[in-house]
Amino acid sequence: MGRPTGTRRGRAAVVALTAVCLAYAPIAFTELWPYARPGAPALGEWVLGRTVSPEFVAGAVRDRTAPYARSLVPLIVHSVLGGLLMLLGPAQLLTAVRRRIRLHRALGLVFAAAVYVSMAGAAVYLVRTPPEQAFSGAAFWVVLAVILVGTVGSVTLGILAALTGFPDLHQRWLLLCYGFLMTAPLLRLEWGFLPALYPGLTIQEINRIAIMHLGALVSFGALLATRALDRRTAVPGLTGTWAPGPVLVLAHLAGAAGLAALVPAFLDQGAEGRRLLLAHLVPYAVAYAVLAVRAAGARRAGNGWAREEWRLHLAALLLAPAFSAVTVPVLERAVDLDRATALVAAAGIGGGVLAYTAVAVVSLRVLAGRELLRRGRTPAPPPKTPGAGLAAAGTPGEEAR
Incomplete structure (x- = not known):
């Protein structure tokens, strides 16, 4: 009998993630060399x-030289440690799955x-610029600042979850943290293929397209990784739902x-607005379809815990556009942005902020x-079936529907 389809997909996802991280690590290590020593080799520039x-x-290079000059040492620390994190991420995933505690x-x-330390370097750059x-x-500055806060917040809550005996929540927060870190290599990939779709655009215009969806995408x-690793059908003490009809x-x-x-508002900006809107709505529609289908599938399979998590994330995704719309005037006043810039920034952070909120919920x-279980207000869950549970022996591709 062949391997389950989910297992093959999971292995393929892990291999793809590892390949991207291994390829990006040397780019991160050398990316800022030319800014410290003009003419120094940089793998990323060579490839691009x-x-x-x-x-x-x-x-x-022209766009980055002046702002980077103010904070070059912190940015080098940020970039070099970012390369190290690209190597540590797949190693952490594999050691968790294989229970090398x-x-x-x-x-x-x-x-x-x-x-x-890496995010402290990025914070120095943002504060000085x-x-x-x-x-x-x-x-772009606003999106970077939100990603920084999300990364630090995720790793902190992941550590607290591990220390307080919640390995399932630890895994969720650390996967989200690594997702935010993956915005760096994915942005470089978009530098490579988006110019083929939009020839003649500058890197600044390409970056505005990318930030429309990168936070939500990661x-x-x-x-998806969380649900692939968590095959439980019930969680102790959980009854009912927080996401009813x-x-x-x-x-x-x-x-x-x-x-x-x-x-x-985007359509009023002409051709650029239409490009940005397309870059925002297509990934949004795909994510909505996947979440809705997975929630329905979990309901049919009788997997109450998977259904609950899919539905909570679906509700958060639905609220993202409302959050973005409300955030536009806030950014206009708080960061002194013009309306067009505030619109791009607000749309760029909406998906990531609401996904972070969903993990918190x-x-x-x-x-x-x-807590309800501790107080004796709910019955204990039925015994788990063999192999059920978080990161049980197997591969991360065996998904709970």
């Missing part, structure tokens, strides 16, 4: 110059320290209202269930 054009690379914990300490002078402009990937109906209405505000759901 041959896959796109030397002019495209020259535009990137001592090695996983040792690497985890290195991983957490590298995240904190006015948003309008940042690489690719103020919208958060969605973290959720009326809540999802209201979330749909709020999402529709948010889109009704965002779509005309899932965590509260688990904590509430544990």
Whole structure:
């Protein structure tokens, strides 16, 4: 009998992730050499110059030279440790799946320290650089700041979950943390293929397209990995649902209202607005379809826990456009952005912020269930079937539907 389809998909996903991380690590290690010593070799520039054009690379260097000069040492620390994190991520995933607990914990300490120091370097750059002078402009600055906060918050909550005996929540937060870190290599991939779709665009314009979906994309990937690793059908103490039908109906209405505000605003910006809107809506529609189908499939399979998590993330996704629409005037006032820039920034952060919120709600759901169980207010769950549970022996591709 052949391997289950889910197992093959899981192995393929792990291999693809590892390949991307291994390929990006040397790029991260050498990316800032030319800014410290003009003419120094940089693998990323070499590859980009041959896959796109030397002019495209020259535009990137021109755009980054001035803002990077103010914070070069912190940025080098950030970039070099980012390369290390690319190597540690797949190692952490494999040690967790194969239950190499001592090695996983040792690497985890290195991983957490590298995240904190690397993000401190990025924070220095953001603090020293006015948003309008940042690489690719103020919208890019806002998205980078939100990713930084999300990365640090995720690793911190993941550590707390491990220390307090919640390995399932630890895994969720660390997967989300690594998802945010993956925005760096995925952005470089978009530098490589988006110019083929939109010839003639500068790297600044390419970056505005990329930030329309990168935060939401990596958060969605973290959720898929979470559900692939967690094959439980029930969680101790959980009864009922926090995402009943009326809540999802209201979330749909709020999402529709948010889109009704965002779509005309982007269309008013002409050709660039249409490009940005397409880059935002296509991934959003794909994520919505997958979440809705998976939630329905979990219901048919009688997998209450999977259904609950899919539905909570679906509700968060639906609320993302409303969050973005409300955030536009906030960014106009708080960061002194013009409306067009605030619109791009707000749309760029909506998916990631709401996905982070969804993981927080899932965590509260688990904590509430544990507390009710401790107080004896809910019956204990039935015995688990052999092999069920978080990261049970097997591969991360065997999904709970």
